Amino acid sequence: MTPPAVTVVVPCWEAGATLPATLDSLRAQTFADLEILVVDDGSMRDPVRDVPADPRIVVDRLPVNGGYAAVTNHALRRARGRWVTFVDADDVVSPGYVGTMLAAGRRHDADLVLAPLMAVRGGREIGTLPFAVDGAVIDAREACRRGVRGRLVLSQHALFRRPMPEAVEGLTFNDFILVLDHLARSRRVALVHEPLYRYAVHEGSATGSLRASVWELRDLPTHATAAIEALFGPDRAPEVHAELEQYVITQMLHKASRDGGDSRLSRDVHAWCRRRIGPRGIWRALRRRDVTTAGSWLLALCGRSTHVLAYRAYDRRKSADR
Template sequence: MKPLITVVMAVFNGAELVRPAIASILQQTLEPFELLVVDDGSTDGSGDVIAEQVAAYPTGEGFSFRLVRHPANLGYGAVTNTGLQCAAGDWITFVDADDTIEPEYLERMLAAGRAHEAELVVPRMRAIDEAGHSTMMRQWMPQELVSTGADAMRRSVRGELVESQHVLIARSLWEQCASRTDNAYSDLIFLLQLFGQCRQVAYLDQSLYNYSIRSGSVTGSLRPSVWDLTRVHDYIRPVIKAVFEPDEAATLNRHFHLQMLWQLLQKAASEPTASQLRADVTSWVRRRIRVSDVVWLAKQRQVALAVSFALAKMSPEMHRKAYEGYTRLKHASA
């Protein structure tokens, strides 16, 4: 039976973490669907652990499982491309090996896509850190739960959409795109490329995806790959140019440039241990913050970014303490 959705899971040395993720996928209410696991050169037997867990689970005819192994660790972009090439479903989505999804996640995502005749479905997400703190991730939701691809890109560039591959993509759309393999933030580049090619985007106003933030992940720790953020705009600038008129494209490019600076700044601020890398990233961003940008952001009603940049420009230590206070407050209210 041809699957409606292919769920792609990348795994690299995740044998100790992957079981909850697999269990949540096996409990989906939608049928038929397939789970395609891409073992990205694991040396701890991750792929075998997953295969054993799937084999032990009583599933019906509406589920199929495939395991593809990379001969070496090629990175998330390569895993994405393997998934796009091997998927049998009419739709594809990505679930990380340390995340979980609620049982009705696939069913409701597909229903949203069909209801709005969309090529892409964007859900709300819940972030869970290592201490167990749960926070609803910031996400713009249009009133009608549908938008054009251009509007989704516009919102993403302004930092109003969660930027990840945890979306549902129609085959007709993904066959036009491929992921970068030379950048640690390939998921951000890939998503904006999808928006640029997409006619209609649907939104699921329910947090059925549980996103795990771990210190060892690309997003959860400060590592040298953070410098890849400085190259992301090079890939996005031509996408923006192809979709928008010159004046709006110039404005959106400025937004995106500042969003990338802000992400670098936040990653440095969230690193608890002083290091040369933290100092280098903070210094690099501070040299590129201009007073005119702070004023412009305030006029654009991007107050949080304006305040963050102003504090960092005045004192990195003051900015870091403000960030720590904000994080504590967010956890207390979760």
């Protein structure tokens, strides 16, 4: 059989109830030359059940739960498409998602295509995740630079031209590292500025709740070292690596402040972050003209309760604006 142009990987764990909507959105794509590879990662309570009778859909059922990275590596071994994208089993995409992303990748001879992710909570759009970049194409180093500064979300909800690196198994936030490793072997990154992907934020998602896995964020700079050095060389890599360490602090603060209660985990995360910020950290953020980070860190140094109150007020204002 002739391989499809695109393989859409649908990682699925205990998401049999939400999977039909995801598959409906993929079957409705205006670009039809694709395969849809559903990988059930050892679900027990809510496994993948009946799927639509569509020859493009392939279902693999893994015997035990191995995590997102293990599913990624399994899917990459099975995928037949020249291009690969990942759509989670509780997310949906617009009808033009695959076609628009592929057209941009081909037009610019890109190795990766990025687009804004529209965050959705309880069926309501709450805004796009960071996508502070202009133009139709950037180079791999610029994409990495913006990613480690928190100005561009680097996730597997993108379109990758193969070959791709293996994911780091056992790491919750492995998608960030996978994209960096892919950028290290890339030249151009194409940009689509329309939010065609609807990303569900809820308590079960890594974005939507504070869990013990938040501590794994501390390991991101270590896992990213090889990719950053490959992209920037020995002279500039330390600067980029330091920016990633600052990005990790900001992300951990966000997750801790988003926590609904006064949990021990939230207090511990705040304390860890405050020990690593200091006045010098705030001064470095101001020198980068990153006023938002500097303000957030200053509030964190003033105290956990001050930071949490300010963060919740900011979150409420954003929701009201929507």
